[in-house]
Amino acid sequence: MxxxxxxxxxxxxHDIAVAPDTLLLDALRYECGLTGAKLGCGTGDCGACTVTxxxxxxxxxxxxxxxxxxHSVETVEGVTAGGIGAIVAEEFVKADxxxxxxxxxxxxxxxxxxxxxxxxxxxxxxxxxxxxxxxLCRCTGYLPIxxxxxxxxxxxx
Amino acid sequence: xxxxxxxxxxxxxxxxxxxDAAERLTGHTAYTEDIRLxxxxxxVLVQSPVAAGRLRRIDVDRAAAxxxxxxxxxxxxxxxxxxxxxxxxxxxxxxDRVRFVGEPVALVAATSLAVARRAAGLVEVDIEATTPVVDxxxxxxxxxxxxxxxxxxVIEDVHISRGDVDAVFHxxxxxxHTEIESHRAHQAYLEPRAVTAAPAPGGFSLIMSxxxxxxxxxxxxxxxxLPTGAIEVRVPAIGGGFGGKLHLLFAPQATAxxxxxxxxxxxxxxxxxxxxxxxxxxNSIVRMSSAVDESGRILARRCDVVLDAGAYAxxxxxxxxxxxxxxxxxxxxxxxxxxxxxxxxxxxxxxxxRGPSGPQMVYAAxxxxxxxxxxxxxxxxxVRRRNFIGEGDRGPTGELITLRGTTEECMRVVESxxxxxxxxxxAPGDHRRRGYGLACAWWSTLGTPSAAAVELHEDGxxxxxxxxxxxxxxxxxxxxxxxxxxELGLRLDRVILKSxxxxxxxxDSGSRGSRTMFATGNATVLAARAVAEQIRNEASRLLExxxxxxxxxxxxxxxxxxxxxxxxxxxxxxxAHLHSGPVVATxxxxxxxxxxxxxxxxxxxxxxxxEPTFHxxxxxxxxxxxxxRVDVLNFVAVHDVGRVVNPVGARGQVEGGVVQGIGYxxxxxxxxxxxxxxxxxxxxxxxxxxxADVPPNIETVFIETNHSHTGPFGAKGLGEPPVILPAAAIxxxxxxxxxxxxxxxxxxxxxxxxxxxxxxxxxxxGSPPSTARPxxxxxxx
Numbered sequence: 051m052x053x054x055x056x057x058x059x060x061x062x063x064h065d066i067a068v069a070p071d072t073l074l075l076d077a078l079r080y081e082c083g084l085t086g087a088k089l090g091c092g093t094g095d096c097g098a099c100t101v102t103x104x105x106x107x108x109x110x111x112x113x114x115x116x117x118x119x120x121h122s123v124e125t126v127e128g129v130t131a132g133g134i135g136a137i138v139a140e141e142f143v144k145a146d147x148x149x150x151x152x153x154x155x156x157x158x159x160x161x162x163x164x165x166x167x168x169x170x171x172x173x174x175x176x177x178x179x180x181x182x183x184x185x186l187c188r189c190t191g192y193l194p195i196x197x198x199x200x201x202x203x204x205x206x207x
Numbered sequence: 208x209x210x211x212x213x214x215x216x217x218x219x220x221x222x223x224x225x226x227d228a229a230e231r232l233t234g235h236t237a238y239t240e241d242i243r244l245x246x247x248x249x250x251v252l253v254q255s256p257v258a259a260g261r262l263r264r265i266d267v268d269r270a271a272a273x274x275x276x277x278x279x280x281x282x283x284x285x286x287x288x289x290x291x292x293x294x295x296x297x298x299x300x301x302x303d304r305v306r307f308v309g310e311p312v313a314l315v316a317a318t319s320l321a322v323a324r325r326a327a328g329l330v331e332v333d334i335e336a337t338t339p340v341v342d343x344x345x346x347x348x349x350x351x352x353x354x355x356x357x358x359x360x361v362i363e364d365v366h367i368s369r370g371d372v373d374a375v376f377h378x379x380x381x382x383x384h385t386e387i388e389s390h391r392a393h394q395a396y397l398e399p400r401a402v403t404a405a406p407a408p409g410g411f412s413l414i415m416s417x418x419x420x421x422x423x424x425x426x427x428x429x430x431x432x433l434p435t436g437a438i439e440v441r442v443p444a445i446g447g448g449f450g451g452k453l454h455l456l457f458a459p460q461a462t463a464x465x466x467x468x469x470x471x472x473x474x475x476x477x478x479x480x481x482x483x484x485x486x487x488x489x490n491s492i493v494r495m496s497s498a499v500d501e502s503g504r505i506l507a508r509r510c511d512v513v514l515d516a517g518a519y520a521x522x523x524x525x526x527x528x529x530x531x532x533x534x535x536x537x538x539x540x541x542x543x544x545x546x547x548x549x550x551x552x553x554x555x556x557x558x559x560x561r562g563p564s565g566p567q568m569v570y571a572a573x574x575x576x577x578x579x580x581x582x583x584x585x586x587x588x589x590v591r592r593r594n595f596i597g598e599g600d601r602g603p604t605g606e607l608i609t610l611r612g613t614t615e616e617c618m619r620v621v622e623s624x625x626x627x628x629x630x631x632x633x634a635p636g637d638h639r640r641r642g643y644g645l646a647c648a649w650w651s652t653l654g655t656p657s658a659a660a661v662e663l664h665e666d667g668x669x670x671x672x673x674x675x676x677x678x679x680x681x682x683x684x685x686x687x688x689x690x691x692x693x694e695l696g697l698r699l700d701r702v703i704l705k706s707x708x709x710x711x712x713x714x715d716s717g718s719r720g721s722r723t724m725f726a727t728g729n730a731t732v733l734a735a736r737a738v739a740e741q742i743r744n745e746a747s748r749l750l751e752x753x754x755x756x757x758x759x760x761x762x763x764x765x766x767x768x769x770x771x772x773x774x775x776x777x778x779x780x781x782x783a784h785l786h787s788g789p790v791v792a793t794x795x796x797x798x799x800x801x802x803x804x805x806x807x808x809x810x811x812x813x814x815x816x817x818e819p820t821f822h823x824x825x826x827x828x829x830x831x832x833x834x835x836r837v838d839v840l841n842f843v844a845v846h847d848v849g850r851v852v853n854p855v856g857a858r859g860q861v862e863g864g865v866v867q868g869i870g871y872x873x874x875x876x877x878x879x880x881x882x883x884x885x886x887x888x889x890x891x892x893x894x895x896x897x898x899a900d901v902p903p904n905i906e907t908v909f910i911e912t913n914h915s916h917t918g919p920f921g922a923k924g925l926g927e928p929p930v931i932l933p934a935a936a937i938x939x940x941x942x943x944x945x946x947x948x949x950x951x952x953x954x955x956x957x958x959x960x961x962x963x964x965x966x967x968x969x970x971x972x973g974s975p976p977s978t979a980r981p982x983x984x985x986x987x988x
């Protein structure tokens with residue numbers, strides 16, 4: 051019951067075998083070898099699996115990989131390799147916005163999706179909270195995350 | 208070990224950037240599930256659907272016949288030895304009886320996770336359901352419904368007595384009673400529990416998300432009757448633990464399957480499995496009475512704490528002692544009668560959660576202070592001040608307090624913030640009422656054993672080998688190497704860390720009890736100092752000066768007062784390798800326990816707590832009287848944890864802990880229904896704080912004038928304290944606002960509305976407080 055499909059991830063095409071019910075998260079982790087996106091709950095409540103599809107943040111644990119054919123998927127490994135994603139990651143390091151780090155890739159992805167749709171410096175605290183309300187973090191208490199996103203938002207791109 | 212005389216450190220006390228942060232942020236750090244071994248099988252548990260019953264038959268034939276299934280294990284296939292930290296009561300798989308919903312009954316291993324899941328659904332389990340005992344009060348008194356084959360459900364009974372409480376109660380000016388009831392809360396780390404077992408020569412190895420690899424190793428060696436050294440526990444990155452990953456988790460089941468199949472086996476909990484079988488913070492009942500004089504001085508206290516252990520003991524027995532020890536709060540009370548009990552119920556086993564028993568004990572002790580103040584017509588802050596414990600006093604178990612007590616200093620900072628917030632303007636249109644509250648507490652740093660090895664290489668770089676577990680605080684990854692750098696006069700980037708399990712480093716007793724910075728830190732500093740001594744000795748030979756005249760700084764060994772005379776540490780190390788031997792040493796540490804005096808301890812698991820830390824939190828809340836919703840507007844957290852080794856990491860511990868404490872207070876409540884089923888075991892219905900819920904500012908203040916006499920560089924532990932006070936501070940703010948505070952946790956909207964209704968009216972701000980609560984009848988037994 052497996053089919054082959056082409057999944058475009060971080061700018062590269064992956065030719066992978068998938069079942070009709072294969073989730074995007076599992077395809078990324080186990081077919082493409084990109085384990086940055088994490089399975090925290092499997093019900094779309096924690097956001098640890100967040101990736102972007104055509105720039106939109108999605109819970110990859112709720113999406114079938116077959117829905118992504120012909121679309122462009124970005125993961126934390128891709129976005130932090132350069133550009134604004136690297137700036138975001140650097141601000142997170144500086145703000146001590148990472149403790150256990152399990153939620154961090156998802157939070158980076160939600161942040162990148164937010165910054166992609168806002169002008170530099172334009173994201174308000176309300177915007178940031180709305181963009182990140184679906185990403186649970188149990189360690190930091192969120193304040194350094196908020197701080198890091200504010201700074202990344204204001205950084206020149 | 209005493210703190211250094213000089214405050215001029217190059218690393219300790221400076222802003223340290225987490226050395227493992229970038230790798231975590233970019234998704235390149237491996238957690239347990241990310242590591243898939245060749246030929247690995249996927250394990251899925253079959254779990255009991257009922258809270259109590261007799262296992263009549265398990266039929267695994269249909270499951271075993273499924274293509275891809277390699278093995279199905281039940282109790283028949285494994286040893287009947289039991290495991291548990293203190294009471295060995297837990298079987299690998301339920302045998303004859305099931306005791307809670309979610310208890311492992313069988314384990315299926317298959318070549319894919321999908322097949323393993325399908326097969327688990329095909330295992331037929333025939334259970335004759337029996338009446339469970341789910342309610343704590345009922346379990347405490349019942350002699351009919353018993354969770355185990357014992358004549359009582361009480362598994363632990365601790366007494367601390369000091370002086371004649373009855374006599375003081377008879378003659379005191381007043382006796383004040385407070386009773387609180389608390390709920391269950393789940394650690395809800397983001398990474399569900401995960402373990403991979405694999406065969407190894409003569410034994411097996413584990414890759415496991417655990418806070419305590421050496422403890423896991425020791426318990427599994429006993430359970431599977433293997434030499435300890437034949438077991439390796441490797442710990443990759445841990446996605447949070449907070450006490451939820453201290454236990455064996457599903458390591459026994461994964462190990463049994465590996466031993467049965469000769470193949471690696473991975474078990475990763477779904478979130479639902481994790482929340483149904485984890486070890487949440489226990490629900491409890493705390494009854495407290497104090498005899499006081501006219502000034503509010505507490506002359507004697509009686510306290511009865513009952514903790515719900517759930518179906519298996521896990522570490523609840525030791526938590527029972529802790530709960531009893533914390534019944535005084537940070538106050539000197541010379542006459543005591545404290546009883547702590549733990550009780551089995553047919554519910555998910557409870558256990559350690561960051562600051563075990565802390566939040567409810569602080570809530571009870573602080574509500575009691577406010578009840579005393581209310582009954583006597585005194586200012587609660589003044590009552591606190593009159594009772595604070597300090598240097599020279601004896602704590603509840605009769606231990607001498609050898610550190611200055613600084614709770615009052617902490618409270619002074621909080622009071623200044625509360626005063627400022629009270630005077631601040633409220634935004635126009637915001638009709639919510641404001642409340643202001645504070646809570647005080649003490650806590651202690653666990654001083655359990657640790658060893659560490661430091662080796663200085665020929666090129667002047669060093670390796671620190673630590674068995675400590677980096678749980679996300681940065682204590683292992685960053686603070687410990689900074690201590691080595693400090694002792695050896697090296698740049699931080701010249702110290703390489705080797706840690707993450709039992710293989711490459713000596714023993715450490717785990718990431719728990721706020722101990723890593725303190726105990727693992729002490730072992731590390733001792734090792735580094737021994738290495739420094741070897742270097743000084745070698746340099747003394749080369750430079751022909753007394754070793755005592757040499758200092759290690761900035762990569763050099765220099766003569767004191769004549770820094771131009773010296774050599775690089777690399778040169779000295781290379782020379783030592785040729786002439787006297789490799790430069791390597793091990794440090795070992797275990798906190799000394801001072802003798803106790805004057806208290807009689809019956810059934811306690813240990814005699815005294817570790818070195819005390821002192822704390823005060825203050826909060827401003829807004830209450831929406833229509834809905835009962837409480838929002839935290841401002842928060843200040845003041846802590847005396849001795850010297851702060853890493854100010855950035857320390858602030859992170861406080862902010863994260865405060866938000867966990869706010870979650871515990873306001874929204875988190877792991878609910879079990881009458882049938883013993885957890886009804887909100889998912890992250891949708893179990894309400895963790897989100898970024899939209901946190902206060903705009905949490906001010907963190909450290910009182911740094913009270914260095915530890917025994918901690919590395921004067922440091923004490925910080926991990927747990929921030930989580931134990933917020934509920935009590937919010938309770939105090941509700942009392943400020945309503946005239947009465949809830950005596951049931953959590954302080955969710957339902958509870959707040961109920962409290963307002965019980966109060967019967969909505970008092971205007973500043974109206975006189977209600978009379979204190981009448982005494983409650985005894986809680987069973």
